[in-house]
Amino acid sequence: MNYGISILFRAIPLVMALFCFGYGAFIYGYGDAGGRVVAGPVVFSLGMICIALFCTAATIIRQIIHTYNRAAKYGLPILGYLAAIATIITGIYIFSGADSPSAFVAGHVITGVGFITGCVATAATSSTRFSFIPGNSKSTGHEVPKGAFSLGEERTMEAVVITISLVAWIWAFVLLANSHVHPAYFVAGHVMVGLACICTSLIALVATIARQIRNVYSEKERSQWPKLVLLMGSLSFIWGLFVIFADSGSTNGTTGYIMLGLGLVCYSISSKVILLAKIWRHEFKLANRIPLIPVLTALACLFLAAFVFELATVHSDYFIPARVLSGLGAICFTLFSIVSILESGTSGKG
Numbered sequence: 001m002n003y004g005i006s007i008l009f010r011a012i013p014l015v016m017a018l019f020c021f022g023y024g025a026f027i028y029g030y031g032d033a034g035g036r037v038v039a040g041p042v043v044f045s046l047g048m049i050c051i052a053l054f055c056t057a058a059t060i061i062r063q064i065i066h067t068y069n070r071a072a073k074y075g076l077p078i079l080g081y082l083a084a085i086a087t088i089i090t091g092i093y094i095f096s097g098a099d100s101p102s103a104f105v106a107g108h109v110i111t112g113v114g115f116i117t118g119c120v121a122t123a124a125t126s127s128t129r130f131s132f133i134p135g136n137s138k139s140t141g142h143e144v145p146k147g148a149f150s151l152g153e154e155r156t157m158e159a160v161v162i163t164i165s166l167v168a169w170i171w172a173f174v175l176l177a178n179s180h181v182h183p184a185y186f187v188a189g190h191v192m193v194g195l196a197c198i199c200t201s202l203i204a205l206v207a208t209i210a211r212q213i214r215n216v217y218s219e220k221e222r223s224q225w226p227k228l229v230l231l232m233g234s235l236s237f238i239w240g241l242f243v244i245f246a247d248s249g250s251t252n253g254t255t256g257y258i259m260l261g262l263g264l265v266c267y268s269i270s271s272k273v274i275l276l277a278k279i280w281r282h283e284f285k286l287a288n289r290i291p292l293i294p295v296l297t298a299l300a301c302l303f304l305a306a307f308v309f310e311l312a313t314v315h316s317d318y319f320i321p322a323r324v325l326s327g328l329g330a331i332c333f334t335l336f337s338i339v340s341i342l343e344s345g346t347s348g349k350g
Contacts, residue, residue: 005344006061012337013054016330020047027323035319037102038109041094042320043327045113048083052120053334055080057341059124063131064345073128080121087114101184108175108188112195115168119161119202126157126209134346136215137280144214154210161203168196183252190243190255194262197232201269204228208276222277229273233266257308257321261301261328268294268335272342279346287343294336301329 020043028040055076062068088111095107132148149157175189204225211217240259247253271293278284305325312318 003065006065009337009341010054010058010061013050013057013334016334017047017050017054019330020044020050020327023323023326033316033319034100034102035316037100038106039320039323041106042109042113043323045087045091045110046324046327046331048087048117049113049120049331050334051083052080052117052124053331053338056120056124056127057338059127060130060338060341060345064341068131077121077125077128080124081118084114084118084121087111087117090114101182104184105188105191108171109191109195112168112171112192115164116195116198116202118164119199119206122157122160123202123206123209126206126213129213130209130345132213132215133209133276136212136217137346139215140281142215144216148214149210151214154214157210158203158207161199161206165196165199165203168192168199172196186252187255190239191258191262193239194236194259197236197266198262198269201229201232201266201273204273205269208273212276212280217280222280226270226274226277229266229270233263233270235263236260236266237263251317254317254321257304257318258324258328260304261321261325264297264301265328265331265335268297268332271335271339275339275342276346287346291336291340291343294332294339298329298332298336301325301332305329 024040024042024044024047026040027043028036030036058072059068059076062072091107091109091111091114093107094110095104098104098107126149129148132145136145172189172192172195175185175192177189179186179189208217208221208225211221236259240256240263243256243259244253245256247256271290274293275287275290278290279287302325305322308318308322308325312322
């Protein structure tokens with residue numbers, strides 16, 4: 001990877017973050033409809049995921065081009081965690097003082113976005129010793145190289161993402177259990193399910209990176225971790241379709257479109273896990289095609305958003321999912337940058 005390309009791949013997450021921040025602020029400020037109270041802040045919060053993804057991208061790229069230093073090693077993961085903490089606190093503040101169903105939904109969803117940001121920040125942390133992976137992939141033994149993560153460090157990072165995922169799942173089902181109280185619980189609960197699927201997918205990514213760095217990644221894991229991510233993507237996607245077709249005549253049914261988008265984000269994450277699995281001690285000639293997965297999911301989000309925008313011209317219930325799908329498309333495109341970086345860093349090409 002040359003320096004110019006490295007700047008491009010670092011710029012993509014930042015540009016997508018600016019898009020989410022700008023588009024979210026525009027949605028929120030350009031009118032007083034109730035849907036803007038949800039769509040604007042939620043799309044804005046998606047930019048925080050892009051910031052955490054930038055931290056991951058910069059962490060890996062600096063190691064590839066040999067400009068990695070102590071400030072980047074600690075500063076980039078800290079930036080990711082600060083983005084996560086700020087997002088979670090903001091979400092809790094919004095739903096705690098909510099005086100409308102819109103604010104209630106927005107607060108819970110933003111909190112869930114903060115959970116994802118925390119998991120991505122942990123992926124950035126696990127990538128701080130990414131440079132071990134190419135060498136380990138070429139070896140035949142399973143000895144932990146000097147300077148790699150200790151067993152305790154690996155388990156700590158895995159424990160962080162597992163804990164966040166469990167909190168997200170519990171949160172989602174608590175909301176769903178109270179769906180009879182108000183439809184806002186139904187909407188927030190289903191979106192939180194999709195967000196929990198993404199958090200669970202990131203367990204696979206963090207574990208894959210950490211275990212390959214430690215050189216303890218097994219042949220069995222080459223199929224298990226990708227299957228977990230694909231399962232989460234399919235769960236969110238199929239659940240979303242069920243919600244759409246089971247309750248298509250109400251506002252609740254439109255929530256399914258957001259779940260479709262969240263499932264597509266899981267499929268984008270799968271590209272990173274699949275790439276690392278396929279190239280581990282094996283030759284995979286199609287490795288440079290794997291970055292097409294997040295490109296296709298980004299396009300799928302944007303095309304789906306276009307159809308939902310048309311539905312929104314007929315019924316205002318589609319206002320929120322149309323805007324949120326656009327933000328999720330930005331997340332998918334950001335993941336294209338990350339998987340391209342991984343492909344470059346593990347291919348052995350300059």
